[in-house]
Amino acid sequence: MDTKKLKALQWKVFENVAAAQLVPLMRIGDELKLFSRLAEAGPCDNAVFAEAAGIHPRYSLEWLCAMCAAGYASYDSDAGHFFLSPEQVAVFADEDSTSLMIGAYDSLASLVMDEPKVRAAFKTGEGVPWSDHHPCFFRGTARFFKPVYKSNLLSRWLPKIPALTEKLEAGGSFADVGCGHGVSTMLIAQHFPTARVVGYDFHGPSIEEARRLAADAGLAARVTYETRSAKDYDGRFDVISFFDCLHDMGDPVGAAMHAFRQLNDDGLLVIIEPFAGDRLEDNFNVVGQMFYSASTMGCVPASLAQEVGLALGAQAGPSKLSIVLRQAGFSDVQTVATTATNIVLCARK
């Protein structure tokens, strides 16, 4: 045994365990609005923070110290004050920030709670339906992806497909398949006010939440949502999207084939997927650790629970995704953008 390698492995586990131990603390912080209370209070000692947050001071001190140790909150040792830096506010406290990341902890908490179901499926090979997850899974997905869409979708990704902008600016039609809580659908509806925008998802509670969010945003008249599977919606569209959902579907080829049929002849299919390389070993890094783990607990079980059960996994990579789209009939498949966490493909008939 190589002692250096052993120590390095143990340190890596140590770091991962320390990170995992934050999961319940982040949930408590989020649910009790501790980050926003600290942001509003400004630099203050523990007693003032506990009072402002309405929590017991012994708990607040331990929570604040854990956050400071993680670098998620800050401490001024001269004044004995705790505070959030502007970056910490953006990542943990400001729900509308394009840097917010706290939603990830909603999903992580649900995956811990859902572990017995997935463990049982490991033995049987059966799936775990998307709808069987704890409700905070759906909220976490929407909250974690929202900043990504807000910072990239309209300013960086869709402009790489000029024909899409032309069509939607000219009042074209857009279907957001697998829309979840409809964050991307609303952004499209806001940006292209004359476009006809529809969101489809087979998960009824997500569609209800999407409708509620659209109504709250004053968009109820501009975007419609329907509970439909990716293979059973009607209508003709200029643009059909699958944003971070094609790999969750049991039959991605069938879903893409249905999109092929519903698209106008010069229509565009836009796919956003988690970033991945084509070879397994390309993904053995921190992004792969996060995505393969989420995929084991959420994406693969969701796909195996549906007909066909192809189970592409979140780390399918561009080659496998292109094969799926070509099998569905698309002849022109191009990667139009990549970031550290996402890949964007555009396909034409």
Ligand SMILES: C[S@@+](CC[C@H](N)C(=O)[O-])C[C@H]1O[C@@H](n2cnc3c(N)ncnc32)[C@H](O)[C@@H]1O
């Ligand atoms: C990871 S979530 C992404 C949601 C949304 N597009 C987003 O980016 O926030 C995957 C979504 O795909 C939906 N989904 C999975 N299989 C589906 C199917 N066969 N038909 C329609 N929706 C499906 C799920 O209900 C879920 O909302």
